[in-house]
Amino acid sequence: MTQPIDIAVIGATGTVGETLVQILEERDFPVGTLYLLASNESAGSAVSFRGKNLRTREVDEFDFTKVRLAFFAAGPAVTLSFAPRAQAAGCTVIDLSGALPAEQAPAVVPEANPQVLDTLKAPATLHSPSAAAVALAVVLAPLKHLVDLQRVTVTACLAVSAQGREAVSELARQTAELLNARPLEPRFFDRQIAFNLLAQVGPSDEQGHGVLERRLVRELRELLDLPLLKISVTCVQVPVFFGDSYTVSLNASEAVDLAAVNQALDTAPGVELVQDEGDFPTPVGDAVGQDVVYVGRVRGGIDEPQQLDLWLTTDNVRKGAALNAVQLAELLIKDLV
Amino acid sequence: MTQPIDIAVIGATGTVGETLVQILEERDFPVGTLYLLASNESAGSAVSFRGKNLRTREVDEFDFTKVRLAFFAAGPAVTLSFAPRAQAAGCTVIDLSGALPAEQAPAVVPEANPQVLDTLKAPATLHSPSAAAVALAVVLAPLKHLVDLQRVTVTACLAVSAQGREAVSELARQTAELLNARPLEPRFFDRQIAFNLLAQVGPSDEQGHGVLERRLVRELRELLDLPLLKISVTCVQVPVFFGDSYTVSLNASEAVDLAAVNQALDTAPGVELVQDEGDFPTPVGDAVGQDVVYVGRVRGGIDEPQQLDLWLTTDNVRKGAALNAVQLAELLIKDLV
Structure with missing residues (x-):
């Protein structure tokens, strides 16, 4: 059985972030501790996960060494500010905002180009592309x-x-x-x-x-x-x-x-x-x-x-964003996270 | 000045027919007597024209020799049934339903192919095409x-x-x-x-x-x-x-x-x-x-x-249907009706 993984979700109070948390639960993703993070305005509100209400914290104050996987479901500005901190802390990063340059974060859709994952080294940075893509x-x-x-x-x-x-x-x-x-x-x-x-x-x-x-x-x-x-x-x-x-x-x-x-x-x-x-x-x-x-x-x-x-x-929100990111995580935890 | 022309509007109670009557009034089309016709279900209801409420009559009982121009703004079945009667009576016919075959009723949009009108002989039959066209x-x-x-x-x-x-x-x-x-x-x-x-x-x-x-x-x-x-x-x-x-x-x-x-x-x-x-x-x-x-x-x-x-x-309803048909009529009355 896969070891539980500590995870951060940045932008957890948005429509995509909330759905992402729900899908982690639905698909029984091996979550250890789940940290829900948001920018100042949204921090403090609660999101339900496995029957508990988790309070969102300020991303600004978060220590990314606590987690091995970070989903960036916030806006591009937040991703540009904090993804480098997550990467520096050794986190695998899945970016849903599209803010990171393509050469740093390849776009992957499991049904389309899963072979890209074979070329990556841990900790990886991936881009879960726009819903249309x-x-x-x-x-x-x-x-x-x-x-x-x-x-x-x-x-x-x-x-x-x-x-x-x-x-x-x-x-x-x-x-x-x-x-x-x-x-x-x-x-x-x-x-x-x-x-x-x-x-x-x-x-x-x-x-x-x-x-x-x-x-x-x-x-x-x-x-x-x-x-x-x-x-x-x-x-x-x-x-x-x-x-x-x-x-x-x-x-x-x-x-x-x-x-x-x-x-x-x-x-x-x-x-x-x-x-x-x-x-x-x-x-x-x-x-x-x-x-x-x-x-x-x-x-x-x-x-x-x-x-x-x-x-x-x-x-x-679901297939176009949150689910694709979780599907990527499922493939990554096999050997990369 | 153009002589007033007696006109029939078939399908006068529909969205397009009603707008067509309104546009005839707005553009001061030289209307003599206006006959508003509809199929059984709609006949009897009134449509406003030049400050009067005109009652719609049953198209089935109409004598097309009373008019020189007939707009068919009803469904294809009504057009197929009654356009031949209008043509036989010597009416110019403008079909908005698309029911008549193209070789009998060329499609014309005044801004696109007005030259087609030069090839027609009176009484003409024209097709005012779909709103998309x-x-x-x-x-x-x-x-x-x-x-x-x-x-x-x-x-x-x-x-x-x-x-x-x-x-x-x-x-x-x-x-x-x-x-x-x-x-x-x-x-x-x-x-x-x-x-x-x-x-x-x-x-x-x-x-x-x-x-x-x-x-x-x-x-x-x-x-x-x-x-x-x-x-x-x-x-x-x-x-x-x-x-x-x-x-x-x-x-x-x-x-x-x-x-x-x-x-x-x-x-x-x-x-x-x-x-x-x-x-x-x-x-x-x-x-x-x-x-x-x-x-x-x-x-x-x-x-x-x-x-x-x-x-x-x-x-x-307006530019895509009723107005195009009236524009065609305006061009036709110069020499064809």
């Missing part, structure tokens, strides 16, 4: 050797929960205001999100690409080990609480064998394929709370056999 | 000679109003039920649409393509006069009442001149370009109630100069 990598990895991918075009319809609890409250509040014919007062978002779509998520650069969009392109190329893959992505904020959805359009160099694609997806780890005619998975009805990426609407192009279109939906 | 044609037509289009990939995020009043009520009712923690009872949609996305709109064929998706491909090729253009489209039903949005990814054979694209869109008829850095148009905040297609997030590819990405949003 996790979802796409889980689905595209089993197709990579079946379809000679030339181009991937993605519209990512992102749930508000990716922006944290405030965004979730804001969607609920705005919706209630509108249904009660009260004047709308946007706070978290800069405009109406209820019954509306926002064409951009987070800041963008001078070329007009969103930070999240560039991140997805970079991470997906790394996860699929296709550094030159052409990827076009638009992130849209949709009025959905939990569960990201993606339309994915793939162009191949040769005709796509749809039967082989369906078979590969049907048996791929981390994928649940919906094949019933006329049916399709939805974020609320299928994805939320589940450990898989749902795939549906698998179809070829209209008049074009080199084309493949898919619809994906997955729990952005 | 109108939006895309208005924006892609001015780019056609600037960008050598190889492929268009579209995710169409469709408002519930495209499905009629019942769908609008259903989104409101489902949302209220969820916010009040009452059990959800889907009626119009077969599942939860509130705070959810549905990966398919309407029925699909054996290859998995939605009827609307095939229709958009067919219509857009016709409107742009690019019969071999590769088009990939996914229609997604989003929890938005009014206003369709589109992510549009274009691949060209050569590097795209972004400055020229912006300039062309800035001066194109029917287009409103949002260029402010970090800003973008939304269905609720910009498109609804307006006569233009809003375009934003104009950007090149990541590492790929032959790529162009756009975000469009437009009032699906």
Whole structure:
């Protein structure tokens, strides 16, 4: 049996951090002592683990030599400040913020590129990538050797929960205001999100690409080990609480064998394929709370056999973030932690 | 001055029909007598026009020789039943249902292919295409000679109003039920649409393509006069009442001149370009109630100069349907009706 491991979760009071703690319990991860850490504002609040309420402490005052594994589920600034301390203390670090440079923290999705783990030495630093990259990598990895991918075009319809609890409250509040014919007062978002779509998520650069969009392109190329893959992505904020959805359009160099694609997806780890005619998975009805990426609407192009279109939906907080990080930890504890 | 023309609107009590009547009034269309027609269930209800409440009559009992122009804003079945009667009576027919075959009723969007009107003889039959085709044609037509289009990939995020009043009520009712923690009872949609996305709109064929998706491909090729253009489209039903949005990814054979694209869109008829850095148009905040297609997030590819990405949003009922039909009528009355 694996020895229990002392663990720190930084950002334990956020939506991802809290789910991560819950998944450690659900999957019976060999946790010794669990330290829940947060930045000043959130420290002090309690998170439930194995029937006890654990109080969160200030990350600033934490001695990282107490743990062997640290999950960074806080924002990039917190990761940049404290990950070096954890590394210096000999901790294995799993970063969910994407703040650490790729050459220092390779992105890994167990269903896509687990072979990267073999190249690491303990204590390792890993990057559990964005929810969008996790979802796409889980689905595209089993197709990579079946379809000679030339181009991937993605519209990512992102749930508000990716922006944290405030965004979730804001969607609920705005919706209630509108249904009660009260004047709308946007706070978290800069405009109406209820019954509306926002064409951009987070800041963008001078070329007009969103930070999240560039991140997805970079991470997906790394996860699929296709550094030159052409990827076009638009992130849209949709009025959905939990569960990201993606339309994915793939162009191949040769005709796509749809039967082989369906078979590969049907048996791929981390994928649940919906094949019933006329049916399709939805974020609320299928994805939320589940450990898989749902795939549906698998179809070829209209008049074009080199084309493949898919619809994906997955729990952005769970499968897209917290679960992937725990899956990485499960692989790491075999020999690296 | 143009002679007043006697007009019939079939499907006058639907969302599109009612907006069409309103636009005839707003634009001071030279209407003589206006006959509002509907199928049995809706006949008898009143629609306001020029300060009077006009009662709708049963289309079944209407004598089409009374009018010179008939808008078919009802469903395909009604159009297939009664358009031949209107044509036989010498009426000019503008079909918004898409039921008539393309060789009998060419699709026209005034901003895209007005030259088709020159080829017609009175009385003409025209097809005012789907809202998605109108939006895309208005924006892609001015780019056609600037960008050598190889492929268009579209995710169409469709408002519930495209499905009629019942769908609008259903989104409101489902949302209220969820916010009040009452059990959800889907009626119009077969599942939860509130705070959810549905990966398919309407029925699909054996290859998995939605009827609307095939229709958009067919219509857009016709409107742009690019019969071999590769088009990939996914229609997604989003929890938005009014206003369709589109992510549009274009691949060209050569590097795209972004400055020229912006300039062309800035001066194109029917287009409103949002260029402010970090800003973008939304269905609720910009498109609804307006006569233009809003375009934003104009950007090149990541590492790929032959790529162009756009975000469009437009009032699906108004610009996408009713207004386009009235614009066609305005062009036709110059010499054809």
